[in-house]
Amino acid sequence: MEGSFSPPAREKTSNTMKHLLEAARIALGMILSGDGAVYAITLRTVLIALTSTLAASVLFIPLGCLVHFTRFKGKRAVSGFIQTMYSVPTVFVGMLVFLMLSRSGPMGSMGLLFSPAAIVMGEVLLIAPVITGLTLSALSGTREGLADTSRTLGASRGRTILLVLSEARYAVLTAVLMGFGRAVSEVGVAIMVGGNISGYTRTLTTAISLGIGKGETAESIALGIILLLVAMTVSIAVNLIQQGRVR
Amino acid sequence: MILKLESVTRSKGGNRILNGISLNVHKGDFFVLMGPTGCGKTTTLRIAGLLDPPDSGSVLFRGISTRQPERKLLPVRRKMAMVFQSPVMFSGTVYFNIAWGLRIRGIPEEVIRHRVDAITELAGLQGLLERNTESLSGGEQKRVALARAMILEPELLILDEPTTSLHLSFKKELLEKIRELHRETGTTILMATHDFQDALFLGTSGAVMNNGTIEQSGSMESILFNPQSNFMADFTGAGNVIPVHFHGDTAVSGDLRVKHTGNRNGAGCIAIPPEVIVLSTTPGVTSERNRFTGTVTDMNRQGRTWSVTVDVSGTLLDSAVTQGALDELEIRKGSTVYLSFKANAVRVF
Numbered sequence: 001m002e003g004s005f006s007p008p009a010r011e012k013t014s015n016t017m018k019h020l021l022e023a024a025r026i027a028l029g030m031i032l033s034g035d036g037a038v039y040a041i042t043l044r045t046v047l048i049a050l051t052s053t054l055a056a057s058v059l060f061i062p063l064g065c066l067v068h069f070t071r072f073k074g075k076r077a078v079s080g081f082i083q084t085m086y087s088v089p090t091v092f093v094g095m096l097v098f099l100m101l102s103r104s105g106p107m108g109s110m111g112l113l114f115s116p117a118a119i120v121m122g123e124v125l126l127i128a129p130v131i132t133g134l135t136l137s138a139l140s141g142t143r144e145g146l147a148d149t150s151r152t153l154g155a156s157r158g159r160t161i162l163l164v165l166s167e168a169r170y171a172v173l174t175a176v177l178m179g180f181g182r183a184v185s186e187v188g189v190a191i192m193v194g195g196n197i198s199g200y201t202r203t204l205t206t207a208i209s210l211g212i213g214k215g216e217t218a219e220s221i222a223l224g225i226i227l228l229l230v231a232m233t234v235s236i237a238v239n240l241i242q243q244g245r246v247r
Numbered sequence: 248m249i250l251k252l253e254s255v256t257r258s259k260g261g262n263r264i265l266n267g268i269s270l271n272v273h274k275g276d277f278f279v280l281m282g283p284t285g286c287g288k289t290t291t292l293r294i295a296g297l298l299d300p301p302d303s304g305s306v307l308f309r310g311i312s313t314r315q316p317e318r319k320l321l322p323v324r325r326k327m328a329m330v331f332q333s334p335v336m337f338s339g340t341v342y343f344n345i346a347w348g349l350r351i352r353g354i355p356e357e358v359i360r361h362r363v364d365a366i367t368e369l370a371g372l373q374g375l376l377e378r379n380t381e382s383l384s385g386g387e388q389k390r391v392a393l394a395r396a397m398i399l400e401p402e403l404l405i406l407d408e409p410t411t412s413l414h415l416s417f418k419k420e421l422l423e424k425i426r427e428l429h430r431e432t433g434t435t436i437l438m439a440t441h442d443f444q445d446a447l448f449l450g451t452s453g454a455v456m457n458n459g460t461i462e463q464s465g466s467m468e469s470i471l472f473n474p475q476s477n478f479m480a481d482f483t484g485a486g487n488v489i490p491v492h493f494h495g496d497t498a499v500s501g502d503l504r505v506k507h508t509g510n511r512n513g514a515g516c517i518a519i520p521p522e523v524i525v526l527s528t529t530p531g532v533t534s535e536r537n538r539f540t541g542t543v544t545d546m547n548r549q550g551r552t553w554s555v556t557v558d559v560s561g562t563l564l565d566s567a568v569t570q571g572a573l574d575e576l577e578i579r580k581g582s583t584v585y586l587s588f589k590a591n592a593v594r595v596f
Contacts, residue, residue: 143335144335145331145333145335146335146337148298148331148335149331149334149335149337151298151324152296152298152324152327152328152329152330152331152396152405153328153347153348153351153395153396153399154321154324154325154328154348154351154352154399155348155351156321156351157317159351163337166338167337167338
């Protein structure tokens, strides 16, 4: 508009790009120089996600086995429900865990709210459907007659489950990696029950969220690049596993 | 008696698959369960192999009921082994597959290696032990599955259609291996097949199933030579099944009067195997009690022999004739021929 004080749009975009490129340059410098704060957040995020994935695997791979190997009415409905829960909103899970851990909640006396343990609890709940559902799919995808063959050769129920799990190991590993991927990249649970406390519960996603709000673009971009790398590594690992299985 | 099924029934998806099956398998038997595809053979084997429970009826293994909790059933199941129609190989080598059943029983590795070597030789799998099972042919996989089951030295080995989908040469080889394994080890075998020729080659006794029921059981000879129903006559390839009315030792169908060695009256059926009917172009002198004159109506090659159809007093009879005999007789469609067969070759039911 004639007489306006705001700079032309092209100039505005150019300034933003310059700003972003500068931030990216600083971010790369932080990553390459081994910036302590950036790497501490990364390490904490990966540790929390790994703990969540490990706990969820220990709890929910057996649950997937139980559903797969047990004959009961409504089995298909249970499988369908588990798959529906893949996309449960992270803030919904965060809210549930918050209500459980808050002072007036059923687990309030444990004093876990705003701690890494609370984030782990939330992430376990968040990725439980993914790990259970994909384990179920993995077991269903094994060759028909595998469990029966095992039984006819004299295997106990437990040994048969181990054999089928071993045959489905690549698909089960994929389920675990998918769970880790969801845990490492979620933000709702970490913010709601972790509280984004610096040096204690701050994770990659919550730090990015906070940094952007405070205008700390360079640090946010550095953390974003690292988060992207972690997510891509998981994705590549899943692809490699699936290619190996096909081959 | 090693296995006894009593009045076993089983339904699936609202359909009755088995209608009160009863079977007796004796120690050392090669018992063949025969019947067309879909008659319930596999369902029967799965119940016999304790993979599925019957809806009603009982399964006794060495006289002991198998209606027990899964935990208590394991020692019983470990006395059996089963090979499926399409065997499933475990990921890994042939050695891993064959040794698997012994490993889960906690047998020491050196004993396992010794037994694997022995069974490998018997099953003709030398040189394949280190091969990955994914690279095996269908026939090799079936032999590995057989060795994997046989190495457990089961008291009862259950085989479900072991030669299905195999090339003829592999099929013959596998049948010979199975017969050799049975003879060398004396293991009781319960095998299902829809191929009557396979059953005759291997079986010592058996049963024929039809629509979820046992049509006839007994020794292979009695099944082959004494079919007791139209279905049995058809299944065993008795040929020339004719509905008749019996008058003592004579079976009458229209103007055809056939002598047999029985003595019965009323309605029934006879079967005259095509291979017992002798054709000639001259009346000749013969001691056979059944002699007829007829006209050749059709001639079809069936493998190494010819099936010559002759119209005898309005009844069509098939006769199996070799190529050499056909050349010698010089018969063709419309030729007048003389047929003769013994009374004791006529099957009555």
